[in-house]
Amino acid sequence: QVTLKESGPGILQPSQTLSLTCSFSGFSLSTYGMCVGWIRQSSGKGLEWLANIWWNDDKYYNPSLKNRLTISKDTSNNQAFLKITNMDTADTATYYCAQSGRWGAYWGQGTLVTVSS
């Protein structure tokens, strides 16, 4: 059974860096073909695919955010991470991780991140 769970700070101030953790079970990111992605959902922009990281450490970034995103993984602890720099109020959203690739097969429950001064 594949499960994923996101964790984050909940609230942060403009210009700060967001650090998110995705803890998963039921699969390994060291297995050929496996991938974890990050997607966010806001009332203003809807669903937005942010980044992917594959078993071989290949990475995909949404070009519109690429300069601000860093995705990484800890295979031994079944975790994936996303950092977003220079957060703005427009980045307020629910952030999801998913076992993915080109589509999100299984999604975590999401973590709400609010950017406010």
Added chain:
Amino acid sequence: DTVLTQSPALAVSPGERVSISCRASEGVNSYMHWYQQKPGQQPKLLIYKASNLASGVPARFSGSGSGTDFTLTIDPVEADDTATYFCQQSWNDPYTFGAGTKLELK
């Protein structure tokens, strides 16, 4: 970016057949996927690569299309299908989602 256009809302009666459309602003080959999202929940994959049923999804759900025009069909619709349905493409960079179609039951 590839824009995916969906109708905002549909209302159907239980037992009927409903088709939800998604039109892409440019070709996406067969890399169109469909999700169901209920209030307060995460999206759930229904269909991947246009017509492939995701694991555990009832056969009442089906997908079709290629290129720029795609359809998610639910037949027959059940009360539990009340939700918002999103399409997503992953042929063009960046991957994009439609704004969603809210399905209500009469």
